[in-house]
Amino acid sequence: MKTTISQVSEHVNQEVTIGSWLANKRSSGKIAFLQLRDGTGFIQGVVVKAEVDEETFQLAKNMTQETSLYITGTVVEDTRSPFGYELQVKQLEVIHESSDYPITPKEHGTEFLMDHRHLWLRSKKQHAIMKIRNDIIRATYEYFNQNGYVKIDPPILTGASAEGTTELFHTKYFDEEAYLSQSGQLYMEAAAMAFGKVFSFGPTFRAEKSKTRRHLIEFWMIEPEMAFMDHEDSLIVQEEYVSYIAQSVLKNCRLELDVLERDVSKLENIQAPFPRITYDDAIKLLKEKGYDDIEWGEDFGAPHETAIAESFDKPVFITEYPANIKAFYMKPHPERPEVVLCADLIAPEGYGEIIGGSQRIDDLHLMEQRYKEHHLTGDAYEWYLELRKYGSVPHSGFGLGLERTVAWMSGVEHVRETIPFPRLLNRLYP
Known part of the structure; x- marks a missing residue:
């Protein structure tokens, strides 16, 4: 048999x-x-x-x-x-019969293993990481399908940046300029206006010249978008979703977690609700911890996020960031227009931001003002503005980075091991 x-x-x-x-x-x-x-x-x-x-x-x-x-x-x-x-x-x-297999039971350097990634995937540890990745993907579809979301696939080739940044891969689209998508969010907002609750799951690209253990050039994002939901509603969805996938990994991947020698008590603690701290209070906390170099209005780096996370035993939301360090589409706080209704979810154990989300601007006049401030013109953004012209509603959404989440739940140090064939600053092979 x-x-x-x-x-x-x-x-x-x-x-x-x-x-x-x-x-x-x-x-x-x-x-x-x-x-x-x-x-x-x-x-x-x-x-x-x-x-x-x-x-x-x-x-x-x-x-x-x-x-x-x-x-x-x-x-x-x-x-x-x-x-x-x-x-x-x-x-x-x-x-x-195989002969002279290059990856032997002895120790090999990381660059050697990365050069042989097509074979390294066969090893027990890498197999375990990919099985955990697969379960997170399966649980993602399960969670959103069970909660009434429609899967929508945004384009990979786009005519403009999703967030107004310059970290884009440029290409020719026949006689036009085009870019590889850095986020499907703008298109998901359009989909939410048609279907109510939607999510996408696909590759995104950032031309960011970073070599840190948290960064990839090509990575996968889960991006839900929800009509008639405010910022608070979105935070509840985020913590429920992250708790769901964590408990799924615990249930279905015990053998793989054992192979990776993961402390499962850390995962057992990932259950909603999650603690929340405002950006203002995060600045105060960092000052108390000796980070005198950080000032209000500056974004947090990896050491800052790790220091904040160490004060909590679960993932923590940092909310209400200054508007000038966040994307143009985020809705201002009604009582403090200098900050926006947004949150980053910071994972424990030094894994950093795994989710960025916000309530989106739904007012046409305010969005037009943002367009002027960010010099967003032309056909590439006109359609996005029209979402505020025809039946605009309060809506919110977020994006979860799959590879950082896999790294955190697996307990592996570097995201390069959490995607089958990583694309790094100096690596396009194999």
């Missing part, structure tokens, strides 16, 4: 055949232990010399790393294994 490693629990004490690769092995004179993977998981195959023919045992002893094979044996429970099962091998059939 053919099966997969992830399904062996359904075949205890039965003989099965699994298509797999040899991840590693060790052997003695009378027994060989084969560490096998098939994409769904990892399992140990035990080949006992006395229980197989000589050809099979010699094949097991001499098989090279990453050789592909069909392996047949009996599934047995094994309490010593983190997986809980192992395979008592009866037969081996080599599909393709």
Whole structure:
């Protein structure tokens, strides 16, 4: 009976055949232990010399790393294994013999591993990170589908910046100028006016010359947008959504979290509601912690975000940032027009901002004023202004960066390990 490693629990004490690769092995004179993977998981195959023919045992002893094979044996429970099962091998059939596999069990440098990313993905740790990423994606669709959101796909090629910044990848669109999208938000606002509650999930691009552990050139964003919702409504959605995906990872990825040696108590604590602190109070907190260089009106860097997060045991919202350091579309606070109705959600443990969100300007005249202040003209932005002309309503939205969220929930240090093929400042290969 053919099966997969992830399904062996359904075949205890039965003989099965699994298509797999040899991840590693060790052997003695009378027994060989084969560490096998098939994409769904990892399992140990035990080949006992006395229980197989000589050809099979010699094949097991001499098989090279990453050789592909069909392996047949009996599934047995094994309490010593983190997986809980192992395979008592009866037969081996080599599909393709691998030779000189470059990633050996010894330590390798990061650049070497990144150059071999197409192979590094096969390792147990990288496999665990990608499985956690996959569960976060699955839980994302589940959460928004269960709560009445419609998935809308904004364009990747756009005629203008979403936030008025210059960190864009420029390209030619036949005879016109075009850019790779840095956010689908403006288009999601249009979709919200048609469908009420929407979300997108897709790639975004930032031409930001940064080498920090939190930055990628190409990354994925989940961007919900909601009509008839104010800033407070949006914050509730954000904390419920983040709590939902965290609890999903805890439920579905225990084996992967164990592989990564993640402290699951940190994830168990991610449950709504989350604490909130205003930008004003965040400045005061930083001053108290000795950050005398930060002044009101300046944006927070990674050390500032980490210092703020250390004061809380859950993700924390920083709200009401100064208008002059935020995007043109954010709605001013009704009692303090110098700040806007926005929030960044800062993850604990030094992982920084994972969500940026705000209530959007819904007043036509104020948006026209913002257009003048930011020199936004032409067809590229006219359609966005029209959303305020024809049935404008209060609306809010946010964007969650997938890779930072995966890094935080996995407990890995650098976002380059949280995307299958990372694009970094000096890396476009493989």
